[in-house]
Amino acid sequence: MQTILVLTTILYLLSTVGYFLYLFLQREVLHRTGYFLLLAGVLLHTVALVKGAVAAGHLPVKNLHETLSLAGWALAGVFLLVQSRYRIKILGIYAAPLVALVMVFASQIPREATVSENIFGSAWFVIHILSVFIGEAALALAGGVGLLYLIQERAIKRKKRGFFFRRLPSLDLLDTTGYACLVVGFTLLTVGLVTGFVYAKAVWGRFWSWDPKEVWSGITWLLYAVLLHERLTVGWRGRRAAIMAIVGVAVLLFTFFGVNFLFTGHHGQFTRW
């Protein structure tokens, strides 16, 4: 189990190296290498997760180590899907190192279970966790795409075409990709929150209990809801949408980590060390 995870992490790290070499040398073969290494990593990671789930009898999200690992898996998987649809080769230099970093971070964290077993059994719980994680991975990618958009937009506006101008795709493609990530991420986040309410009702007898993680998830959701609404009504696109997507990632990260360290609540155990 641990060996598989170590191997997975190594594959992600190698993929990162491949993408960075691609960034500088611009050889197609490097990009393909990075892509396939990441693909191999995700497949191996899936094996590890399935084995973990079978061994534990439920989704392996008992502690921060396991939740981080799941987050890394979701991020890599969503990136591969986005890549196959939109072909922004350069996005790998954002996704691959991020996934690798998450995995390295995860490996440094103690692995004792901190949550009692009795709350894992429900199908609602599985849907809640998976859709929240995959949704957040898509939103994290939207932030990455937003970052690339800002770099490219700046190059075009300032008329100084530097290192990135040639390497980044068109603004339109970046914007469309960011939007697609946003729609998918927001939809899954919504599903995750709703199933979370249902599940909370089943376990604790109430939909909403002002748990800090719930509150911050609500804030995150509202932020993305505003962004999506503005886009659909007045066509918020380009620079402003990109900045919002990046702010969204910051809030997302705070919801994921920060809340656990600053507040206490019933989500705390999942991501505590």
Place this chain on the structure above:
Amino acid sequence: MADIVLIGLNHKTAPVELRECIAFNPEQTAEALDGLHQPPQISEVMVISTCNRVEVLMVADDSGICVPLVKRFLADYNRVSLGEFEPSLYVLQNDEAVRHVFRVSASLDSLMVGEPQILGQIKEAYRRATRKKTAGVILNRLLHRSFSVAKRVRSETGIGDHAVSISYAAIALGRKIFGTLEGKKGLLLGAGEMAELAVEHLIRHRVGQVLVANRTFERGMALAERFGGRALRFEEIGDCLKEADIIISSTGASDYVVTRDMVKAVMRSRRNRPLFFIDIAVPRDIDPAINRLTNAYVYDIDDLKGIIEENIEDRQREAVAGERIVDEAVIRFRQWRESLDVVPTIVALRKKMEGIVTEEIERTVGGLNHLSDNDRAAFERMIPSLVNKMLHDPTLFLKGDGCHGDRAVYLDMTRKLFRLDE
């Protein structure tokens, strides 16, 4: 062995006033080919004449005689005194001439490195020479080699990748903003050669529709008809900013034609779809402050010129890789030419024949078990005499005067006929 000789002048050695005196138009080229092919020492010849160069490429038996002959011909034909242009002429021989032809075809010697027209011009010049039957086996091979060298240089280096004209640079930028220009709407303000060229490029990239606004509506209508677009009154510009995506401006107006407020007003009804302004006019038509609005991009003529300068530097860097491809091709061409010498061809021919005869005799004798050693030796002695007899006449022909001065043709033919190059 005959020499490959190239005599000519180009944009680096001669100013345009001189080049236009020496240049040949198509009819003159035909005449010149006839004239240059007259002397018996010149077995093959072609003339390349473009606005940047005039070159005579020939295969000559005695370059000491032929070079002055060609110089004199250029002077007499164009009625210019030789002294006037002789200092600008370069004379290159063999490897150097071959290298020059390769470099010219690959656009490494062009005024604008990497420009694609030169290859077409060389092909045309070669076609004229073949039509006049002044190109023979060496020039055929040399030119076909040069076409493939040009192709390799273009595909393996980035020599032609970066836009080096204003209109191309603008299109390349547009693609960085919009991804594809397909279905986008173009708007032409005013008229002018460069602006119209840019619109033509847009159409080639399949923009959806072209709108034309001109101070004189009639002129606008004529342009709109040419581009298959729609003419607008100049006062309607504010409105059509709602639908246009790419605006090319080239009016003679002394004030801004499109102001920041005009663009700001339409952004909401455009749902913030990007707007790209290409301002070719001097003084400028488009308020540069528009560039600070989100989703609006303004490039004026100086910005575009800046891009072009960078791109030219890039092309020059790529040209270095092109030179390496040329070097390789020059060496290979020299090897081919050396193979066209009489002795190596005859040696190769003998080797091939001996190989065939030996193999067949061995196979036959091997199957005849009743033969004594003496019998076998007799068969083996037969091999060289058989080959000698068979190759007696061809050898005499290739060595002697049967070739009528154009030995290369027959040597090449022999090599092809017997597949000696494999």
